[in-house]
Structure formats: structure tokens, C-alpha cells
Amino acid sequence: MTQVHTFDAIIIGAGGAGLMAALHAERGTNVAVISKMYPTRSHTGTAQGGVAAPLGNMEEDRWEWYMYDTVKGGDYLVDQDAAEILARESVDAVLELEHWGLPFDRTEDGRIEQRRFGGHTRDFGKSPVMRSCKSADRTGHMILQTLYQNCIRRGIRFFDEFFVLDLILEDGIARGVAAVEIATGQTHLFLAKAVLLATGGFGRMFAVTSNAHSLSGDLVASVFRRGLPLEDMEFFQFHPTGIYKMGILLSEAARGEGGIMINGLGERFMERYAPTLLDLAPRDIISRSIDQEIRAGRGVDGKDYVYLDIRPETINRCQSAPGGKTVTAAQLEAKLPDIIEMMRVYQGIDPMKAPVPIQPTAHYAMGGIPTDCDGRVLGGSLSPVPGLFAAGECACVSVHGANRLGTNSLVDLLVFGRRSGRAMAEFCAGASPADPVAHAAEEALAELARLQRSRGPERVGALRAAMQHCMTDKVGLNRTAGGMEEALSILRDLKERYRHLGLADAGQKWNTEVLEAYELGCLLDLAEATTASALHRTESRGAHFREDFPKRDDANWLHHTLAFRAGSSGAGPVSEGIRFDRRPVSITTFQPEARVY
Amino acid sequence: MLVALKIKRFDPERKPAAWWSNYKLEAAPGDRVLDLLVRAKDELDGSLTFRRSCAHGICGSDAMRINGTNRLACKTLVRELGSRITVEPLLGMRVEKDLVVDMEPFLASYRSVKPYLINDEPLPADGRERRQSPAERLRFDDTTKCILCGCCTAACPVFWADGEYVGPAAIVQAHRFLFDSRDRGAGEHTAALLDMKGVWRCRTIFQCTLSCPREIKITQAIAEVKQAIVLGK
Numbered sequence: 001m002t003q004v005h006t007f008d009a010i011i012i013g014a015g016g017a018g019l020m021a022a023l024h025a026e027r028g029t030n031v032a033v034i035s036k037m038y039p040t041r042s043h044t045g046t047a048q049g050g051v052a053a054p055l056g057n058m059e060e061d062r063w064e065w066y067m068y069d070t071v072k073g074g075d076y077l078v079d080q081d082a083a084e085i086l087a088r089e090s091v092d093a094v095l096e097l098e099h100w101g102l103p104f105d106r107t108e109d110g111r112i113e114q115r116r117f118g119g120h121t122r123d124f125g126k127s128p129v130m131r132s133c134k135s136a137d138r139t140g141h142m143i144l145q146t147l148y149q150n151c152i153r154r155g156i157r158f159f160d161e162f163f164v165l166d167l168i169l170e171d172g173i174a175r176g177v178a179a180v181e182i183a184t185g186q187t188h189l190f191l192a193k194a195v196l197l198a199t200g201g202f203g204r205m206f207a208v209t210s211n212a213h214s215l216s217g218d219l220v221a222s223v224f225r226r227g228l229p230l231e232d233m234e235f236f237q238f239h240p241t242g243i244y245k246m247g248i249l250l251s252e253a254a255r256g257e258g259g260i261m262i263n264g265l266g267e268r269f270m271e272r273y274a275p276t277l278l279d280l281a282p283r284d285i286i287s288r289s290i291d292q293e294i295r296a297g298r299g300v301d302g303k304d305y306v307y308l309d310i311r312p313e314t315i316n317r318c319q320s321a322p323g324g325k326t327v328t329a330a331q332l333e334a335k336l337p338d339i340i341e342m343m344r345v346y347q348g349i350d351p352m353k354a355p356v357p358i359q360p361t362a363h364y365a366m367g368g369i370p371t372d373c374d375g376r377v378l379g380g381s382l383s384p385v386p387g388l389f390a391a392g393e394c395a396c397v398s399v400h401g402a403n404r405l406g407t408n409s410l411v412d413l414l415v416f417g418r419r420s421g422r423a424m425a426e427f428c429a430g431a432s433p434a435d436p437v438a439h440a441a442e443e444a445l446a447e448l449a450r451l452q453r454s455r456g457p458e459r460v461g462a463l464r465a466a467m468q469h470c471m472t473d474k475v476g477l478n479r480t481a482g483g484m485e486e487a488l489s490i491l492r493d494l495k496e497r498y499r500h501l502g503l504a505d506a507g508q509k510w511n512t513e514v515l516e517a518y519e520l521g522c523l524l525d526l527a528e529a530t531t532a533s534a535l536h537r538t539e540s541r542g543a544h545f546r547e548d549f550p551k552r553d554d555a556n557w558l559h560h561t562l563a564f565r566a567g568s569s570g571a572g573p574v575s576e577g578i579r580f581d582r583r584p585v586s587i588t589t590f591q592p593e594a595r596v597y
Numbered sequence: 598m599l600v601a602l603k604i605k606r607f608d609p610e611r612k613p614a615a616w617w618s619n620y621k622l623e624a625a626p627g628d629r630v631l632d633l634l635v636r637a638k639d640e641l642d643g644s645l646t647f648r649r650s651c652a653h654g655i656c657g658s659d660a661m662r663i664n665g666t667n668r669l670a671c672k673t674l675v676r677e678l679g680s681r682i683t684v685e686p687l688l689g690m691r692v693e694k695d696l697v698v699d700m701e702p703f704l705a706s707y708r709s710v711k712p713y714l715i716n717d718e719p720l721p722a723d724g725r726e727r728r729q730s731p732a733e734r735l736r737f738d739d740t741t742k743c744i745l746c747g748c749c750t751a752a753c754p755v756f757w758a759d760g761e762y763v764g765p766a767a768i769v770q771a772h773r774f775l776f777d778s779r780d781r782g783a784g785e786h787t788a789a790l791l792d793m794k795g796v797w798r799c800r801t802i803f804q805c806t807l808s809c810p811r812e813i814k815i816t817q818a819i820a821e822v823k824q825a826i827v828l829g830k
Contacts, residue, residue, distance in 0.1 A: 037648075038700065040745050041656040098726040101714025103734060103741050103777065110728030135741070141655060142741065149713035183693060212650040213635075248653045342653060345672060346627070461639025504643035507610040510694040513643040 002178075002187040002445075004436075007032045007157075008428040009194040012164050012177060012219055014039035016140075016410065017392025018198035019147035020417030021375075022156050025196075025425040032157040034164055034179060034190060036214060036515075039148045043200050043212045044413065047140025048339060049117060049253030050132030051410035053094040054087070057111040058130035063087040065122055066131065068590055070408060073119040073282045074366075074401020075542035075552065076592035077232070077560065077585055082373050082397045084588065086408070086415050093414035094133050102146040104135055115335075116256040116322055119282035119405040125597070128256075128280050130322065132407045137251050137336045143410060162188065163515050166444030167195065167222045167388075170437055172379070174387035177219075178441025180448065182515065185508030187445060191434040194424045196389040197223070197369060197377075198417065203236075204519075205527040206362035206476070207468035210242055210249040220394050221522035221573075222444075223369050224529060228379055229562040231396040231583060232367030233526070234534035234544045237404055238477050240286040242361025243346055244305045250339045250358060252406040255279040257335050258321030259310035261290070262355065263298040268318065269306070274597040279320070281597040284403040284543040287360040291477045300357060307355035310336070314355075360477060364409060365393055366400040366543065367533070370562065370583065373397065375420020380564065382583060387427065391420040398560065401585075402542020447521075447572045452514045456500030460517045463494050463501075467520075467527055470494075475531050480547045484535040491528045495573045498524060524573040525565075532578040533563050554592050559584055598680055600624040602633055604645065605685040607692045615692070618642065626676035630684065631659055634670060634696075647696040654810060657746035660687055661696050667748040667808040687751035689760060703747050706763045709789035710771040715782025727779050737776040740769045740818050742811040749805035749815050755798050762798045763790060765805035765815050772818040775825050787826050796823050 007030050011018045014035035022033050035042070054061035067087035071078045098104060098112060105113040114130040122129040135142040151158070161182045168175045168189075176191040202217025203209040224230050240261070241250040255261075260279050263269045273289040274281035281289075294304050312329050314320075321327045329352045333340055343351045369390040371377050376384040377395075392413040399412055467490075474487040498521060505513040539553035540546050560583035567577075600622050607615040620637050631649055638645040647670070648658040654672035662685040663673050675682070690698035721727060743766065750756050750764035771786045780786075790796040796819060805815040 037650055037656075037658065038704070038745075041648075041650050041658045043651065043656070045744075046651050046653070046655045092724075095724060095726055099720055101774075101777070101779070103737070104726070106729050106731045106734045108731065110726075110730050112726050138655075138742070141744070145741075152708055153711075153713040212656065213652060214650045246653075338655075345674070346653070348627070348676075459639065460643070461636075464639075505646075507608060507644070507694075509608075509610055510646050510697055512646050513638070 002189050004189045004191065005032070006191045006434050008192060009196065009424050010034060010177065010190050010192040011196045011198055013042070013198035013200060013392070014158065015042035015198060015200050015392060015413070016044035016143055016147060017413035017417035018196065019151055020414055021196050021198060021391055021421030021424065023147065023150055023154065024418045024421030026154055026156055029425040029428050032159060032190065034159045034162050034177070036161065036163045036182070038160050039158065040144060042144060043215060045141045045144040046212070046249070047143070047410055048137040048249065048251035049256065050115060050134030050139045050407050051094060051143065051414065052117065052120060052131045052407040053090040053133055053411070054131055055091060055094065055112060055114065055133065057107055058114045059122070061122065061129055061131055065124060065129065066090070066120070068124050069120050070399060070405055071590045072125070072595060073405040074403055075595055076558065077398070077401030077541060079398050079586040080588040080590065081586045082399045085373055086399045086411055089415045090411045093411070093418060097143065097146055097414070100146050100150050102135070102142050104133055115253060116280060117406045118252045118255070118280045119277070128277060132256065134253070136334070137253050137338045140410065164219060165448060165518065166441050167219060167226060168437055168440050169226050172385060174385060175437050176434065178444050183510060185511060189440050191437065193428045193431040193434050194387045194389060196375065196391060196420055196424055197394055198390070198392045199394045201365045201393040202523060202526050203362045203365070205467060205471050205523045205530065207472040208242060208245070208247040208359070209362040210239060210247050211362065216519035216523050217394070217526045218519060218522045220368060221525045224525060224565055227565065228377070228385065229370060229564050229581065230367060230529050231370040231560050231562055232398060233530045233563055234537050234561060235366035235402050235542055236362060236530060237283055237364040237366060237543050238287040238360040239283055239363035240290055240360050241308050241358045243342065244357035244359050246346055247361035248342060248346060249361065249363065250308060250342065254308060254310050254336055254339060257332060258315035258327055259308055260314065260318055260320055262307045262309055263293045264300040264302065264306070265298055269293050269298070277597040282403055282405060285597060287477055288545055290360055305357040305359045308358045309355035310351050311353065311355065362472070364404055366396070366398065366402065366404055368394045368396040371395045371397055373419065374423035375416060376423060387431070389420045389424050391417045402544060448514060448518060451501065451517045452503060452511070454501045454503055456502045458497045458501045460501060460513065460520055463497055464520050467491065467494055467524060471527055475534055478545055478547055479534055481535060484531050487531045488528065488535070491524060491531060495524050498573055521573040529563050529578060533561050536580050537561060558592065598624055598626065600633065600675060601681050602637060603683045604695070606695050608644070608694050618645070624675045626674065628675045629671050630663055630673045630675070630682060631670040633682070634684070646694045655744060657744035660746040660748045660751070661685065662687060667752045669746060669810045672810050687747055689751050689757045690747070700747060702760060703750055703764065703766065706767040707745060707770055709763060710767050711782065711785045712770040712774065714774060714777065714780055715785055716779055718781065729778055733778040736778070737773050739813050740773040742813055743769050743773070744811060746810060748808045748810055752804040752808035754802060754804065755800055761794045763794050765819060768796055768819050768822050769813060769815055772822050775822060783825070787822070790822065791826065796826065
């Protein structure tokens with residue numbers, strides 16, 4: 001028997017966005033947070049370099065400069081009303097974290113210390129500015145811990161290790177979710193006036209990624225399957241400095257502290273591509289520059305990687321540290337302890353003595369579930385879906401446009417997590433109690449049961465690997481119509497094979513095999529939406545680069561993409577085709593210009 | 598290289614007692630133990646069960662006993678272990694299935710030290726940050742690194758003998774707040790540490806320190822907490 005729970009509001013996902021929303025919705029609202037992992041395992045915890053806010057603790061800074069950087073960084077596909085909110089409210093959000101106990105690094109006079117980060121500038125692009133508030137290179141860990149600690153303090157209700165399968169929508173209104181308790185296999189129905197989706201990204205559709213195994217976009221797929229649109233799915237960020245072959249992230253903070261990148265000829269190649277900001281240009285530009293170097297045969301030993309060099313003698317020779325100051329190994333070890341350890345552990349290289357091989361790694365979805373500036377999810381007509389909210393990486397506000405700036409994922413989840421939590425509480429105050437639903441989640445539960453009984457010839461791992469390689473090869477940094485059409489055909493074939501999976505685990509308790517199969521189905525749907533959206537957009541902008549359409553085309557494409565599943569029903573992956581619509585970009589202050597760094 | 602991977606299994610829905618599975622896998626020296634577990638699950642036995650998420654030593658999901666030592670599977674490379682790798686669940690915690698243990702008692706101990714900043718004084722009037730000097734910040738830096746993986750507590754012989762002992766991880770969390778210059782809740786953080794389940798059960802065996810994947814000086818932190826209690830910090 002399915003167990004039924006009723007709350008005012010439920011939050012799916014216990015990363016930064018979900019916890020921030022819980023803390024802001026909680027007063028007077030009966031809230032529960034549901035997460036497929038223990039909250040402190042969430043991927044927010046792996047964020048490294050910092051969270052932006054124009055505090056001006058190190059040097060003059062202004063929210064207008066930050067807004068400009070965000071808009072230009074996103075190649076003018078950023079909604080400027082949202083970017084203004086992000087830039088203005090970042091200050092308050094960061095200070096709130098400090099008040100809640102977050103151990104930021106400190107200046108000599110006891111203020112929050114800040115560092116430089118890619119694409120963040122003073123005076124509308126003149127030179128890098130110290131805007132990123134940080135705790136060494138483990139800022140995300142500190143944010144996640146601090147938020148969860150405050151949830152413990154407030155006694156917020158958690159359902160940990162509950163896997164949410166599907167959103168329940170009735171007559172276009174969000175009513176709750178269906179979930180499985182992983183430890184027992186017991187099914188649960190959570191009914192609520194308001195549902196907030198805060199499930200993070202879905203980078204596991206790629207072979208080389210910085211994303212956790214858990215990032216499979218389950219609820220983003222659910223929204224798509226329910227006939228709601230996904231926005232800007234073609235914009236997926238490839239972070240330039242992933243550990244070669246493993247994809248593990250080496251923070252941009254390494255370059256903020258003075259590190260540089262060099263090609264196989266020993267050249268500081270960013271001088272060619274971004275003469276002002278150099279190694280601190282935005283990520284899309286650097287990743288594409290690395291790719292161009294490699295394709296021109298200037299990778300290290302002619303291979304598909306370049307070097308990140310953070311040796312103190314290199315930084316001092318290039319005078320690339322902030323203010324051209326001299327740095328020592330001990331100072332770098334104190335500022336970047338975790339990534340230096342990662343280079344030692346995973347690459348077996350001491351980065352104080354040698355440069356380390358890096359390659360771009362799939363990192364962040366700029367697109368996702370369309371929302372307004374208060375987290376309200378927008379449906380097909382761009383009117384809010386009553387009771388449905390989204391925040392964090394799974395949402396598309398859009399403050400990142402075609403390319404997110406470093407640190408802005410954390411700012412996004414704080415600022416919009418907070419706003420959506422408040423909006424949700426306000427919505428609950430005016431909504432009638434959650435009613436029982438007639439046909440709750442029957443499809444999702446049936447799909448799970450079907451998967452668990454399946455004894456076909458196909459294996460989850462093999463299909464997942466095929467999808468990941470297809471996406472990295474054909475829908476990665478360089479895209480062509482031909483490659484993406486092939487990718488669509490491969491993905492549709494994988495969906496067909498998905499109907500014939502064979503699973504070994506017949507048990508109910510801790511059956512992670514069936515859940516991984518379900519996750520794969522979600523990823524297949526999102527991979528198709530990503531590929532189809534990328535094929536649809538016949539221009540290059542930000543992270544989306546088309547070899548066959550290498551220029552930005554504002555006349556035809558200065559708008560967001562909305563992708564809909566053509567026929568909408570069911571809880572498993574199907575290929576029913578995808579249709580497109582558009583959402584206008586909000587342009588309030590900064591007219592699109594050529595993007596030069 | 599060919600690796601012999603031996604994994605302790607338990608599934609109460611299938612058998613009342615634990616058993617061992619033996620797999621032979623081709624592996625590279627730079628592969629993580631987690632990579633081998635994922636491949637064993639993907640290619641050889643879909644029922645093999647373990648927790649994992651970030652796969653690079655930050656989320657704390659995949660603590661387990663690897664060749665007799667508590668480690669994160671994603672932060673342990675084949676080259677450190679050689680061609681014979683034995684993986685078991687953490688000791689001292691109830692096994693739910695294969696490598697998955699019940700973390701709830703561990704987390705209850707964590708919550709018992711009130712692991713959050715306690716300070717009800719008014720915030721700075723300008724709404725800005727509370728000031729803290731770099732030296733004050735450095736004082737508790739080491740214990741802010743804890744990822745709640747459980748390696749330390751599950752390596753402690755005192756905890757093995759008595760699961761009621763609050764364990765090193767909870768004391769590390771108390772330390773993180775006790776030595777934060779902004780915190781005013783010393784008595785509340787240490788209340789759960791004063792009795793026979795608390796900090797005095799520590800026998801300074803250093804197992805916790807040796808097993809911490811974040812290299813936190815746990816034994817030292819415990820000593821400092823004891824000292825703070827005695828001196829009435």
C-alpha cells in the first residue's frame with residue numbers, strides 16, 4: 001500500500017536551492033524536503049571557487065558592473081530583469097549566509113575576503129575585479145553545510161533517500177509527487193499545495209563531466225513528459241579545466257589566483273583569443289579556445305589536452321597573480337587546498353612542480369524548467385502552472401543565458417532559492433488544503449514495476465555509456481547539423497533498446513539497479529531535448545557553437561528556445577518528436593554588442 | 598592490469614548471512630575503486646549495491662572498508678592497492694545491503710551537538726558581516742572540512758565496543774563551532790558530550806585521524822574539546 005503524506009509545501013532536492021527555499025518558506029508553512037540522497041551529499045557541496053557579490057571589500061565594485069558582466073557573459077540571452085535581481089540581491093544573500101555561520105575567508109580587517117573570477121570585471125569590462133566571496137576552494141561545501149545546519153536548527157522535516165519518480169499534475173495544477181523509499185522499496189505519495197523542484201543538473205548525459213552520478217534530471221524529465229516546456233536546453237556549459245579523461249573540476253579560482261593555461265608549444269594561448277581578460281575570460285570562450293588549439297595540432301604532444309599551470313614560478317614570471325603580486329607555494333596551497341590535492345591524488349602530479357593536463361568537461365545546464373523571477377514554473381502559454389515552482393540548476397530564470405559566469409550558479413541558487421521559498425509560502429497561505437488525487441502517479445509506478453520485472457538482453461550500463469559517448473562526441477563543444485541528426489537517431493535507437501532492459505536485482509530493499517534504470521530513461525529524454533534544441537538553433541551563441549552557423553544571429557535568434565514533447569503522456573522515455581516555441585528575452589539596460597574580452 | 602575484486606555482500610531478502618563475491622576486472626592504475634564497483638555493477642552483477650555520488654572525494658557517500666582501512670572508494674586508486682582489492686561495509690554500523698550501512702545513529706550523534714552557529718546577539722547595525730580576523734577564522738578551519746562520511750567513527754574501537762559512544766565525527770562538529778569566535782553556544786554544543794557517551798570515552802587511539810579522507814587532525818580536535826570543557830570555555 002502506498003503511504004500518503006500531506007504538507008503545505010514539498011521541496012524536491014536538498015542542495016543549495018532546495019534548502020534555501022526551505023529556510024525561507026518555513027515560517028508558518030508546513031514544509032518537507034525530499035531528497036534521493038542525504039542532504040549533505042548534494043552537488044552544491046562540490047562547488048569550489050566562490051559566490052559572487054559586489055561587496056566591495058577589496059576594491060570598488062557595483063551591482064551595475066556585475067549585472068553587465070552577467071548579461072555579456074551570457075551572450076545577451078540573459079533576461080535582464082532577472083540579472084538585475086541577481087546582482088542586487090547577491091549582497092544580501094551572501095551576508096545572510098555569514099549571519100547563519102558560514103566560515104568565509106577574511107580580510108585583515110575581518111571582512112569577507114574576495115577573489116577574481118572569470119568574466120567578472122570592473123567598470124563594464126575594463127579589468128578583472130575581486131568579487132567572489134569564498135572559503136578557500138570549498139565554498140560550496142561551506143554553503144551546503146551551513147544551510148543544512150540551519151535546517152537542523154529550525155527542525156525542518158526531511159525525507160532522506162527517497163527517490164521522487166514523478167510530478168503529479170491534475171488539470172494543470174501541481175498536486176504533489178510520487179516517490180519510493182530507497183531503503184524499503186515502499187511507495188509514497190506526497191500531496192501538497194505547492195511543489196518546488198530543486199533537483200540540480202543533468203550532466204550525466206555526457207561521457208566527460210564534472211557532475212555527480214546522481215545528476216540525472218529526473219524531475220526535469222518528468223516536467224517535460226507532462227507536456228510542459230523546457231527552455232534553452234541547447235545551452236550546456238563545458239568548463240575549460242576538467243582533469244584530463246576524468247572530468248573532475250579544477251576551479252577557475254586556480255586562474256583567479258594567477259594560474260595560466262599553456263598549449264603543447266608552451267604558448268599562453270589565451271593571448272590570442274581574449275587579450276584583455278586572458279585566462280579569466282568566460283568559460284565558453286576558453287573551452288572553445290582550447291578546442292581550437294587542439295584541433296590545430298597544438299595540444300600537448302599533439303593530443304587532446306592542454307596544460308593548466310599554477311606553479312608559483314610561472315605565475316610570478318607572467319605576473320598573473322592579482323595585482324601582479326608575487327606568490328609562494330604555501331600561499332597557493334592555502335588558497336586552493338582541495339584542487340591541489342585532487343591533482344595529486346587523481347593525476348599523480350604535484351602542481352607546484354609541474355603543469356597538469358586538462359580538457360573541457362560538461363559542467364552546467366544553463367537551460368531547464370522555465371520560471372519567472374519568483375520561481376513560478378511557466379507552462380506552454382508562459383503563464384504560471386499553479387502550485388509549481390523550480391529553482392537552482394534545474395530551473396531557467398534565465399540569469400545565465402547562453403553561458404553562465406563562474407560563481408553565478410551559487411548566486412542563482414541563493415537568490416532565487418530564497419525568492420521561490422517566499423513565493424511558495426505566500427502561495428500556500430492563499431491556497432486551499434491539498435486534496436486527495438484521483439490517479440496519482442499510476443504511470444510512474446507502473447513504469448518502475450515494468451523495469452523491475454524486465455528480463456531482456458539490454459544492460460543499463462551499456463546503454464548509458466552509448467548515450468554519454470554520443471552526446472560528448474556529437475552534441476559537445478562543436479556541433480553540426482549532420483552530427484546532431486546522427487545523435488538523434490542514436491538516441492531514438494537507445495530508447496527503443498531501453499524497452500528491452502534486463503535487470504538482475506529482484507529485491508525491494510535498496511534496489512539501486514532499478515532506480516539507475518529509471519534515471520537512464522530520464523537522461524535519454526533530456527539528451528533528446530538537448531540535441532533537438534541544439535539542432536533547431538541555427539546560430540552560435542555562448543556555449544552553443546555550430547560549425548555550420550558560426551556567427552551569432554540576433555536578427556533571428558535573440559530569443560529563448562522552448563522545447564515541448566510533441567505527444568505528452570507516460571512516465572518512460574519515448575520518441576514522439578519535439579516541437580518548438582520561443583520566449584522573448586528581457587532587455588532592459590544593455591543592448592546586444594559584439595562580445596570581446 | 599587484472600584486479601581480483603572481492604566484495605562482502607549481504608541482502609536479507611536473499612540470504613540471512615553475508616557472503617563474498619569475487620570478480621576479475623581489467624583495470625588501469627589510475628582507476629578509482631569506485632570505478633571498479635560501478636563496472637562490476639554495470640557489467641557483472643546489477644544487484645551489487647553501494648552509495649555514491651560526486652566521485653571525487655567531496656560528498657562523502659562512498660565510505661567503506663578497503664583492504665582493511667576505512668576510505669572513500671572514489672578517492673582510493675588501484676595503484677595504491679595493487680591487484681587484490683577487498684571491499685567491505687564500514688564496521689560498527691548495521692548493514693542494510695552489501696556496502697550500504699544504516700547511517701542514522703551516526704547522524705543522530707552529529708545532530709546531538711547542535712551543529713549550527715549559536716549567537717542570538719543583534720547583528721551589526723549596518724547589516725554587514727560579523728567581523729572575524731584571519732587568525733580567528735584559522736582557529737577552526739581544520740574541522741570545517743568534515744564531510745560526514747563516517748570513516749572516523751567507524752574506525753574507532755571504542756565505538757565498535759559501544760555504539761552509544763557519540764564518536765569522533767560528532768566531536769569534530771562540536772569543535773567547529775566551539776572555536777568559532779562568532780559562536781556563543783559552547784554549553785549547548787558540549788551538553789551531549791559530558792556523560793559516559795561523550796568525549797571522555799575517547800582513548801586517544803588515533804584511528805580516527807588516520808582514517809579521515811579529509812586529513813582532519815581529529816584526535817587533536819577531540820583533545821581541544823576536552824580542554825575547552827575542563828577550562829569551561
